Amino acid sequence: MIISTNKNRALLLAAFLICSITIFTGSGCSILRKDKQAVADKKKEEADKKASAEYEKARVQYQKRQNKETKKMMKNTRKKAAKYNKPMKRKGLFKTKCD
Numbered sequence: 001m002i003i004s005t006n007k008n009r010a011l012l013l014a015a016f017l018i019c020s021i022t023i024f025t026g027s028g029c030s031i032l033r034k035d036k037q038a039v040a041d042k043k044k045e046e047a048d049k050k051a052s053a054e055y056e057k058a059r060v061q062y063q064k065r066q067n068k069e070t071k072k073m074m075k076n077t078r079k080k081a082a083k084y085n086k087p088m089k090r091k092g093l094f095k096t097k098c099d
Helices: 006-026 036-065 068-084
Strands: none
Touching: none
């Protein structure tokens, strides 16, 4: 029968701590490091967001510079484009779909 004493408990605790530290450092501390791909994705996302904000700002400024007739023409073109870009729908059971 094994009698547990304070000395045995201390040795068990020390062995447990050493094993825990070995497992943690054996993984290369990958738990603490961020994934390189995640960092690159985040940078790309921020760059895309900044570029789209700059584009939107430039587009709004461009539209403000136009005269009244040009603005009207741009509005009509936008409406027509929405109409023409809608996908064709089937109008019968045996008709082929136009793409």
